[in-house]
Amino acid sequence: MSEATARPSGTADKGPARAGGAYQKLLAFAGLMVLVAGFSLASPSFLRTDNIISILQATSVNGVLAVGVTLIIITGGIDLSIGTLMTFCAVVAGVVLTWMGAPLPLGVLAAIATGALVGLVSGTLVARAKIPPFIATLGMMLVLKGLSLIVTGTKPIYFNDTEGYTAISQGSVVGRLIPQFPLPNGVLVLFAVAGAVAWILGRTVLGRYTFALGSNEEAVRLSGVDTGRWKMAIYALSGGIVGIAGLLISSRLNSAQPALGLGYELEAIAAVVIGGTSLSGGRGTVLGTVIGALIMSVLTNGLRVLSVAPEWQTVVTGVIIIAAVYADQLRRRGAA
């Protein structure tokens, strides 16, 4: 999606640079609508309130992860450690809350801080030690997977003693106001994170440099910008967001499951790609990523409602990823 690329600033909403981006966003959104329409025609239960809520709930963890990694992908990097980092952050929350008996806010803070710290380490490896992001975060992915298992002794940590922990994701502030539509808090968290990141990307110096790094890192460096520092900040921010995902998933499971995590990174990257963000950097939007994550959960849910076997759901998801990127390529060729 070139919208935020061409005009990450966006005060003057005009000019040819804008038209293509709006069109692409429309395309992803139209794809989502087609899926929703198709499934609701195929099964009357698809559009029921409880099913819609369950789709949104299922989107929250992957959506938050995907929004976080969107930042890194726009710089032209990649982060393969987000899945196991999410688990590690959940484990840290478990240690702080269950084993140490600390109050809830402290556990929340610990999880987010852990994510940001690990992100900072990855960012340092990439920016200062000049290790390619793929390798640095591949290593980090394995390190974190091992650490989670070591810390927990491979056993889950349950949050039974922490009052209100499950409410982070499962409770519903909205439901208290509108009982007919008990939207879980996890979905609100996704919207809040997405809104915040979209704001950062569109309005702040950090956001502008995120696009600039992905567009031409050497030119940014030769503009006298300490590119390493900004890159580290971006990885740390992304890590903090992964910490939030760790809270969401452990809240939903009421436990930190140390064996979980591997595979989530690819689901998140898939959502980013479906949303039109370029893996070569410089282009991408948060809204696109959220739509991408929604497309993935609508697919999974819809196919399940239609009683398609889980094996086939995976195949279809794969095909959709390729089709989405292909559609984007076609559009770009048309625009050139």
Next chain:
Amino acid sequence: MNGLVRMEGIDKRFPGVHALKSVDFDLRAGEVHALMGENGAGKSTLMKCLSGVYQPDAGRILIDGQAVALPTPKAAQDLGIGIIHQELALMRDLTVAQNIWIGREPRLSFGRIDEARQNAEAAAILSRMNLGIDPRTPVSRLTIAHQQMVEIAKALSYRSRVLIMDEPTAALNDAEIAELFAIIARLRAEGVGIIYISHKMDEIRRISDRVTVMRDGAHVGTVAAAETPIARIIAMMVGRELTDEKAAIPDLSAAETALEVRDLSRGPELRGISFSLRRGEILGFAGLMGAGRTELARAIFGAEPADAGRILVHGREVSIRSPADAVREGIGYLSEDRKHYGLALGMDLRANIAMASLPRHADAIGRIDEQALGRIARDYIERLRIRTPGDWQEVRLLSGGNQQKVVIAKWLLRDCDILIFDEPTRGIDVGAKAEIYRLLGDLAAGGKAIIVISSELPEVLRLSHRIAVMCEGRLTGILPGGASQEAIMELATQREGAAA
């Protein structure tokens, strides 16, 4: 008349730009037809229409008198139209022969490649060009000049009867240019039609038969090269006569010293360079390719810091280990390669102009003041006369001269008062050049201290108040402005002892 190519009424529009306005162009067999015009005049767009990259909105293209459709570059290639790009498109790790035959290798059974035949046919083409290159040499081991000739060989291997050359001599030295021209002469004698895009007047006079000038997307005129004075061609390009001014040398004896470099060294590339630069002064750096001028600029700017030596800015010693350090001291660097080192091409003018000074235009939480930046960007667009539909335009869509102005704006906004220009007019056409020269003069008059590195002696002479000359990593002398070309060349070739 032996008409090989005719383009009639070619019209092409892009969003916001009418790139080609009903342009006519023709090429005869066995002629070198120079295509000239300022950047943004439409030369490249016209050639992209001829080579199947763009589709014209109106008009028709005839080859041998037959109207043809060129929907793809391949279609153009099949009709014998070959293009040699300014940026070389070779696979560096493959051999010369492999590059020439890429995509249509002679086959043996089971899909094996007939390397022997491939090498033999490549050798035949190379010898037709009178080139002594072994077709089995990896391209990465060839000089840029020879890589370019491999591109030409590749085009010839498609039995091209039309060759489009886009600034083929930009990276070549005099001997290499002579070699290239000899090849062009051979091809012309064989009846190949050559369209030659260049900004260098002397080259045009040397090799071309006719010259077509374009301006603002329109065909201005086609003239015989031998009979038309250069001043007339330039006037056609810019729409007015240019005078060949020399720099007026101001009295700077009272001016403050802005930059002082003492014994700057790095490996064999830079050896004990010392000089000083005053406010309001333009110090030109002359020298041959590889003399170490760009290396010096990058060392002062911290892009590749020096190993030894001292740098003083406004009399205060500073430590410059990175571009960030240099910019903090008010030093800006404009690379010869704007696209790779100066601009984020996919971003708009506003973002590029603000690239070095974003944090200054943001509040405590990092929120950018877009309104102010928009105002600033539009102000620079006006002051530097950047031709663009607006500050939201992606800089990749600007011409070279206008891109250069965006980089200048970036450093002006950052309040840099020491500016290092590395080949400030590379790839920029005559009219825009004059504008850049005037801009540099204005900047110096306004108190900026300016270093200009240029491989074009007339440019150095035209701009510089003093001229520093380098050879093999050493500063061999500093001459007063207006020095003779002979004096500069003598210093530029003053090698150390018997070495090298």
